[in-house]
Structures are given as C-alpha cells and as structure tokens.
Amino acid sequence: MSYQQARWIEPLIFELSKPGRVGSSLPGKPRGSINVPKELLREKLELPELSEPEVVRHYTRLSQMNYGVDSGFYPLGSCTMKYNPKVCEELAALETASCIHPHQAEETVQGALELMYRLERFLAEIAGVARISLQPSAGAHGEFIAMLLTRAYHKSERDGKRDRVIVPDSAHGTNPASAAMAGYEVVTVPSNARGRVDLEALKAAVSERTAALMLTNPNTLGLFENQIIDIAEVIHDAGGLLFYDGANLNGILGKTRPGDMGFDIVHFNLHKTFATPHGGGGPGAGPIGVQKELEKFLPVPVVEYDRKRKRYYFDYNRPHSIGKIKGFYGNFGVLVKAYAYLLLMGAEGLNEVTEAAVLNANYIMHKLLGVKGYELKFDASGPCKHEVVFSTESLKLETGVTARDVAKRLLDHGIHAPTYYFPPIVPEALMIEPTETEPREELDHFVDVLNTIAQEARSNPEKLRSAPTATAIGKLDEAKASREPILSWGTHRKSAKK
Amino acid sequence: MKKLGLIVNPIAGMGGRVGLKGTNGADIIAKALELSAEPVSPARAVETLRSLKRAGVKFELITYPAEMGAAEASEAGLEARVIGHITSGKTTAEDTKRAAKEMLEQGVDLILLAGGDGTMSDMIEAIGTQVPILGIPTGVKMHSAAFANTPQTAGEVVARFLSEELPLREAEVMDIDEEAYRENRLVAKLKGYVRVPYEPVMMQATKEGSTGYELADQKAIARWVVESMEKGRTYALGPGTTTRAVAEELGIYDSTLLGVDLIENYKLLARDTNEQYILEVLGKKPMTIIVSPIGGQGFILGRGNQQFSPAIAKRVGKENVWVLVTPHKLRATSTLKVDTGDTELDREFRGYMRVITGYRQTCMAKVV
Numbered sequence: 001m002s003y004q005q006a007r008w009i010e011p012l013i014f015e016l017s018k019p020g021r022v023g024s025s026l027p028g029k030p031r032g033s034i035n036v037p038k039e040l041l042r043e044k045l046e047l048p049e050l051s052e053p054e055v056v057r058h059y060t061r062l063s064q065m066n067y068g069v070d071s072g073f074y075p076l077g078s079c080t081m082k083y084n085p086k087v088c089e090e091l092a093a094l095e096t097a098s099c100i101h102p103h104q105a106e107e108t109v110q111g112a113l114e115l116m117y118r119l120e121r122f123l124a125e126i127a128g129v130a131r132i133s134l135q136p137s138a139g140a141h142g143e144f145i146a147m148l149l150t151r152a153y154h155k156s157e158r159d160g161k162r163d164r165v166i167v168p169d170s171a172h173g174t175n176p177a178s179a180a181m182a183g184y185e186v187v188t189v190p191s192n193a194r195g196r197v198d199l200e201a202l203k204a205a206v207s208e209r210t211a212a213l214m215l216t217n218p219n220t221l222g223l224f225e226n227q228i229i230d231i232a233e234v235i236h237d238a239g240g241l242l243f244y245d246g247a248n249l250n251g252i253l254g255k256t257r258p259g260d261m262g263f264d265i266v267h268f269n270l271h272k273t274f275a276t277p278h279g280g281g282g283p284g285a286g287p288i289g290v291q292k293e294l295e296k297f298l299p300v301p302v303v304e305y306d307r308k309r310k311r312y313y314f315d316y317n318r319p320h321s322i323g324k325i326k327g328f329y330g331n332f333g334v335l336v337k338a339y340a341y342l343l344l345m346g347a348e349g350l351n352e353v354t355e356a357a358v359l360n361a362n363y364i365m366h367k368l369l370g371v372k373g374y375e376l377k378f379d380a381s382g383p384c385k386h387e388v389v390f391s392t393e394s395l396k397l398e399t400g401v402t403a404r405d406v407a408k409r410l411l412d413h414g415i416h417a418p419t420y421y422f423p424p425i426v427p428e429a430l431m432i433e434p435t436e437t438e439p440r441e442e443l444d445h446f447v448d449v450l451n452t453i454a455q456e457a458r459s460n461p462e463k464l465r466s467a468p469t470a471t472a473i474g475k476l477d478e479a480k481a482s483r484e485p486i487l488s489w490g491t492h493r494k495s496a497k498k
Numbered sequence: 499m500k501k502l503g504l505i506v507n508p509i510a511g512m513g514g515r516v517g518l519k520g521t522n523g524a525d526i527i528a529k530a531l532e533l534s535a536e537p538v539s540p541a542r543a544v545e546t547l548r549s550l551k552r553a554g555v556k557f558e559l560i561t562y563p564a565e566m567g568a569a570e571a572s573e574a575g576l577e578a579r580v581i582g583h584i585t586s587g588k589t590t591a592e593d594t595k596r597a598a599k600e601m602l603e604q605g606v607d608l609i610l611l612a613g614g615d616g617t618m619s620d621m622i623e624a625i626g627t628q629v630p631i632l633g634i635p636t637g638v639k640m641h642s643a644a645f646a647n648t649p650q651t652a653g654e655v656v657a658r659f660l661s662e663e664l665p666l667r668e669a670e671v672m673d674i675d676e677e678a679y680r681e682n683r684l685v686a687k688l689k690g691y692v693r694v695p696y697e698p699v700m701m702q703a704t705k706e707g708s709t710g711y712e713l714a715d716q717k718a719i720a721r722w723v724v725e726s727m728e729k730g731r732t733y734a735l736g737p738g739t740t741t742r743a744v745a746e747e748l749g750i751y752d753s754t755l756l757g758v759d760l761i762e763n764y765k766l767l768a769r770d771t772n773e774q775y776i777l778e779v780l781g782k783k784p785m786t787i788i789v790s791p792i793g794g795q796g797f798i799l800g801r802g803n804q805q806f807s808p809a810i811a812k813r814v815g816k817e818n819v820w821v822l823v824t825p826h827k828l829r830a831t832s833t834l835k836v837d838t839g840d841t842e843l844d845r846e847f848r849g850y851m852r853v854i855t856g857y858r859q860t861c862m863a864k865v866v
Contacts, residue, residue: 164860169861176859180858180859184858185858185859185860186858186859186860187852187860187861187862188855188859188860188861188862189861189862190861190862190863190864198862200849200850201850201862201864202862204849204850204851204852204862205850205852205862397650399552400549400552400553400554424829461552461554462554465554479662479663
C-alpha cells in the first residue's frame, strides 16, 4: 500500500473559537441607515471568532482530507466525473460573467445573453432537437420539467387521460421520482437477459393512458439500447412521448443524436457531460431540449435575437409556456463553463471525447474479465459504451466479501469507489466509468488494485472488511449517517446535550 | 451479544428424492427410511452455518442435541450451548416444537430453522410471531415465504441480523395436503404467519432512493388501492398481509388474514366468505379481485386462495384482477405464477401483467 490520506485531528470551527478574536477589519459603520424590520433584528450573532490565519489553516486542513477528481481517479459510474479544464473556471470567474446582476438592464448584459443564445444552439445540434431551455438547475430538475412539458403537450392535444409514465428497471431513481412528482403513475418495465428494455414487456405496458417513456441510452449498464427505433415506434404508436435522460450522453457525443433515435424531449447534465465540477449538491445545470411540436411549452424566458435592433433579449411572451421554473435564468456560471468547454473541444474534440471514454471503459472491461471474482451479468458479447457494470457475486460466494467491501478497500489505494449496488438489477454491482481523461497507466493501476483486492478477499477477508484505514475517516455507519444527520453546529450541540 | 437459536429438523427433505412428496407423519418417515432416503437437512444447515461463520459476527449459539443442531454446529466449527433432550435417530415434530418453545424461554433473538413447510407450520403453533424466525430451505416443499433462497443467503441474512438491525416482516407459512399431493392434487393452504428478518435496502442504498420498509410499502399500496376503488363494485380481498393493509386503510380491522373478504362501498360486505357466496354476489354486481402473491413462490391464484375458483376468476377476467406486491417481495420472487386448476384460464393469465407495487407505482411482472 502506498497511499495515506492526510488525517488532521481538526476540531469544528466553533470549537476553535476564542471570544474577542478578530479576523477582519471593517471600514467603520455604513453610512446612512438601513430599515430592517424589528422582528428580523438579532442582538447576538453566534459566529466563531478566529484570526485570519486560523481560518485559512482550518479550511486548508479540511480540504486536504477531501478527495476529488483533481486528486485522483474517480470512476463513479453514471456520474461522469471527468476532469474539468481549469481554463473554463477562469473564464467563468471573469468579472463580466461572475459579477453581473440578474436585475441589470438587458442592454448591459448582451454578452451573457449571446452566450446563452449560442450555447442553446450548440446543445440543440448535439441532441438533434429544435429548441432548448437552459433554465433547469439540476439533472432531476430537468427531468421534472420534461414531465411538466409532457403533461402540457397531452393537455393541448385534448388527451388529458394519459396518466402513466413508463420507466425501465435499470433507470436512475430520479426518473420515477420526477414522474411521480409530476402526478404520474410510474410503470416499471423489466430488462431482458441482454440488459436492454424487454420489448415484450414494453408492448404490454403501453396503452391509451401512456404519457411517456423515460429512457437512458446508453443505459445504466453501459449498454446501447439497440432496439431504440422499435422502442420509439411502440411509444409513438401508443400516442406517448419519448424522454431521453442525458446521464450517459458522454457515451454517444457526435456519434448519434437522441433526436435521430426518435426522442421528443432530451435532457442534459451539463455538469456531467460538459465538464463542470459537480457533486456535493451542485450547482448543476439540466437543460431540456424539445422537438418542434413541444417548443411552445418551454419555460419562460428564452433568449431571442432581434435582428432589426441587433440585440438579444429575454422573451416572456409565450402564451403556451408551462411558466417560470427557476429564479432568474438558470445557473449561469455552469452555463459559462459548459460553453467554454464546448468551444475548447469543438465538434472534432467532442467526437474524440466519446471515443476515448468508450475505449477506456472497454479497456477496463476487457482486462477485468480476466480477473477471477469479477464478472458481467448481462450481455458480454459486444463492446460496452462509456461505462461497465461488473458483479462481484462470485467473489462474495467464495469469500463472503461484498461489493461494498471492495469499494471501501479501493479508497485505501487512493482510488475513489465506483458507484456500487447500482443498478439494482445487478447483484453486488460495481459501476465503473473511467471517463476520457484517464491515461492508460491509471486504468492499468485500477485493474491491478482490483486484482489485489480479490486476492486479499481470499487470504485476509477480515482485514479487507475493516477498510478503509488509509483515509482521513474510516468505516462509517452509513445507516446512522442517514438516520441521524448532523449538518449544523446547532444540531450538533442539541445532539451532544442528549 | 445477540442469541441465536438453531433447530435442525434432521429428517426434513428426505422424502423428496425418493418421490414421497414430503415427510410429515411417522409412517411416511419409516417408508422414506425403507427406501434408503439420505438425510439432506443437516448438510444444508452446515452450509448456512459456514456462511454465517465467514461473516465473522459474534453471537451466542443455542441449539438442541445431536443431529438437531449440535452436530451441525460442531461440523461448521461453531461453539454452541446445547439444551434439551432427544432420542437421537428418532426425532419427531414434537421435538422441533419443544425446542422452539425452550429457545423462546432462553430469550433468543432469532431462531434459525432447517426444515420445510411442515416444520415451519409447527412453528406457528409453538411460537407464532413471538420470536423472529428464518428458514433454511431443506424440505421437500417450500411454499412458505419464511425461507431464505439458499442455505448460503440464509447465513448472510442472519449475519446481518446479528451485527446490525434488520427490519422484520410477516411471512406466510404454507403447507400442502401431502395426502392429496401424493394423488397428484395440489392443495396449498395458508397456515398462518411467522415473523422473519429481511434486508430491504442494502441493494438500493446508493441511487435508487429509499425503498422504505415492507409495512410502509404495504400502506402505500393500500392507500392507492382505496383511492382507485369505485362505488357500486364489489372488491374481493384475498388472503395475506398486503391485502389486510387495504382493509385497514378502509378502517376495517377485523378482516380475515387467511380468508377472502368482500368489500362494497368502502364497507365490509362479507367476512371469510366462500366460492358459492362470491359467485352469488358476482351475479349482481361487477367485481374486482384483489390478491397478493402467496408464499415464497409467487402464486397469485390457486395456492392459498382457492376460494377464487376458476369459475370466478374467469368471470371476473384478468383485467379486473389487481395484484398487490411490495417491491421487496417482487424482487424475491421475480416471476409470478398461476395454478387455478384450469389450464386454459392459466394460459390467459400468463405473460406480462401490471402489478401494483406502491402509491401510484406499478410494475410489469411476468406471470408464468
């Protein structure tokens, strides 16, 4: 083992606080007076009191106990944790992008509007759709908006009885959740033995009540739904819409387009596919693209260009729109980074992104198939796309070591765990997505480590089960962590009193 | 440290390979031995204990003498405290029942029982739902839902039960009439319920979102079923805990767990009714049959709910049969089965069917 994460015994910042210590010098009292309603005034602010270097050291130490794509390999399947070029960050940090205010007059933010206008056209071309809304502020938000668009569409067709949305059993949990939030009944269809949508089950599921099918392609097994044309026909013949979940767009960029496959609504995760840092709750951006017949329902506003006056503007005059779905205009900073990334890569570059991402996943699949204890549960006949789902079921039967144990042991080698126990249709699943930015040595090292872990499972399962030990924080009681979350100083004090 | 009780019914499963369809009753056991049937239960119990040992959990093992547990524990390399007395080589159902009662007195947290449907049925009488129980499948007939899928998984579930908390659920105990079965008639009866530990969330912990627990899922299903009910239509509630949840959602707390109740306009019309009466009602009003898969093998019609005869099922029609099944149970059974006794009717029910799995949640499940 050659990895040891920094481990500081670092108290909470409130515990470091010393009364009277100051880390700032404010330039006197503000001029004039501010009318703050009495009930909002507080006598005492319970803020930690520290000097500037103390604060800097505290957060530097915490950051050293962190792990991200900038510190190592991060093969978290279906999350596309690719490297984010720093130049995109720099561009998004420019004053003209970061210091503009949403209440500024349109004339003064023409550049920002132009950026959104152009980004929208890039995305429409990539997805093969007519029009885009950049407003949704997260992946699941985009899915939800897609469901609202679906409802608006059927309603306008006087087809309001469509109350069912079909979701494959390999889908992300956000799909059924989004459909349910929009008031739909969720009908799950099982996958077939090849890991694709079971067409027979799908045909049995559709009816005059079908509103839409939500599909991820490539699916969460990293397999391309190669019956997509038939699937689209089944759904369209029944009068339903086809929704594309963009979680795995990184597997098809420039090679094929959801619009060409027959999708009516297409969803993006800019924070996955177009290299914006994500995780930890955002910010993200989940734009939605639609075909011509759904365009009029898109949320307000959309950015338009007035040719006569040579000026970009926000268009709110859209009588059929489902309305406003986000404060102001989406997560603009994320849009800037995605736009910068797209300019950086160009059409040729995006093609290469997908080729390298798919090649890397297949490289891992091929090498790992030679390691005893890891196997594929579904179609192993052809290549996978940008990710691959292995099962460690045989290793568990042989040694009692679970996929979770393997995932935790990877941390001891300085590698972030893959997504595990997802999709739920694969027992003891490890969902591996290397992304295009990893060199061959890193992939070789990853497979070597998995091999070492499998051997360790046979020779010293006890030690393996106590992993991780080389990280800042050891094995967690995950159930307790989700049942009794302590997320603030206030709740910490309350729980300590108990 | 938690206490685990181990009971092995050493003769369970013996009749299977020699074609005796079960080993309930002394004369059948004699016959099985005559046909030189080999014991299968002890070896499978050892398999479970080995899988449990591999998990490395600490616990106190309490068991019965010789082949009823002590021998298996020692073969798996587990230390055990042995209680009770038996006549080795001549154990009967009475020994199993007594063992369970004594373990209840010893305050065990869980009883691990190696046996089949017959052995499990004895547990209803001996301990009922007082102590959680988990079956190691070693019998000839395993229609009950109280068994783990394999001896190996039994060990894993027990390990998790002992090391952390696992939720409990009620599981159907079924037994078939062996006499009838030997004459090629299958009459599966719902005998009652025991409590079993189950592991609902481990597989879904990361991305799928919380699946909730069995009771919450049942309540969610019940809520939607009640919302979907129409006036002027009769609803026939089959046996089971999921269908009972529907009755409870309607404020009916004295529904029958093992029988069929009729509901009309949100009120109980008839309790624990029979085929003849159901047919009579069916002559007057449209009817919806509400069932949930019974037992460990996923039968929706024909096993444990024979009140729904082929004549009734045919008249009601597939489109008016609502199948309620919690996500956990659906994963465990994966396919549903029908065995109404009418081949043509069974064929009608085969193929994909929309089953109700939660509040506004359904799933296409294959009926085979």
